[in-house]
Amino acid sequence: MRRRIPSLNALKAFEAAGRLGLMKLAAEELCVTHGAVSRQVKQLENWLGVALFAGPKHAPTLTEAGYRLLPALTCAFDQVDLAVRQIADTDEGTLDVSCPGTFTMRWLIPRLHHFNAHHPRVEVA
Structure with a gap:
C-alpha cells in the first residue's frame, strides 16, 4: 500500500x-x-x-x-x-571533506584543530 x-x-x-x-x-x-x-x-x-x-x-x-x-x-x-x-552515530571513521581551495585555506584549515581536539578518532580526508 x-x-x-x-x-x-x-x-x-x-x-x-x-x-x-x-x-x-x-x-x-x-x-x-x-x-x-x-x-x-x-x-x-x-x-x-x-x-x-x-x-x-x-x-x-x-x-x-x-x-x-x-x-x-x-x-x-x-x-x-x-x-x-x-x-x-559513531566517533570513529573517516570524514571525507570536499570544498573550494579558498574556503579550505581561509576557513577550514584554521579551524580543523578544534574539530580534531573534539573528535580525535575521526580521520579527516
Whole structure:
C-alpha cells in the first residue's frame, strides 16, 4: 500500500516552526531562509486544505489543526532521529571533506584543530 504523505521538507518546516514558535527560528535550525520555511508551511497547508498558523506574520500562532498535528510530527521525527543515531552515530571513521581551495585555506584549515581536539578518532580526508 502506498503511503499518502505530503513533502517531508514541508512537514519538517512546519514541525520546527510550530515547536520553536517562529518561522525565523525554524529557518535557523533548518539552515534555510525564512521565506523557504514560509513557502514549505504554505505548501503543507495547501496539501492538507487547512490553515496550520493564524495571526500576524511576525507572531503566528498554531490553529487547532496545527496543535493536533505538531505533537505527532515531533514524536515521529524524534523516532527517526533515534533510529538513525543507533545505526550511524559513531566517533570513529573517516570524514571525507570536499570544498573550494579558498574556503579550505581561509576557513577550514584554521579551524580543523578544534574539530580534531573534539573528535580525535575521526580521520579527516
